Amino acid sequence: DIQMTQSPSSLSASVGDRVTITCQASQDISYSLNWYQQTPGKAPKLLIYDASSLETGVPSRFSGSGSGTDFTFTISSLQPEDFATYYCQHYDNLPSLTFGGGTKVEIK
């Protein structure tokens, strides 16, 4: 089974900061990696699919990059509504869908 290791598990940042979250796969997964945002009491929201494609309607301050085993999710300028938990998610042809452990972005 492919394991997804997301880091950090939490971080503190200020409005306007650049925030970076990483997700590492235990083996090569090409570009099969998505990113979600979840605010308390709400369902997750898809932000990035296929490693770097921005979902329709998602602000351009969100971006993703990477391929193979190492992936990065970036918020270029953190906004008040961005304080949330972010998850990476891998998919493959087994098929299997696996989520990372999550990164909680908190107000500094």
Place this chain on the structure above:
Amino acid sequence: QLQLQESGPRLVKPSETLSLTCTVSGASIRSSSYYWGWIRQPPGQGLEWIGSIYFSGTTYYNPSLKSRVTISVDTSKNQFSLKLSSVTAADTAVYYCARLKGGWLQAFDYWGQGTLVTVSS
């Protein structure tokens, strides 16, 4: 606007079967472009994929839950359902239904609001 809504008992006794239904509105579940799925999230924890289904009835399950899970579809009602047998307290979670974009089990682009199911006697 596509909407998904979970429904079913919120309290299930240990060893019994958890049953939930997802009603899809705003689009036909028979669309050939999408799979549909269930995800759960124990309180304060991360997300876990349970399984997915195509309108034809083709199903795929998380291997860790496969022996206890059945997902079915009722295209006449535009619904799909989840059954999880022999539940324990570890199955207490918010259960979400969602649509998968990409013509395969790729990314969940529309989600229901989720429903908390508690396993307790």
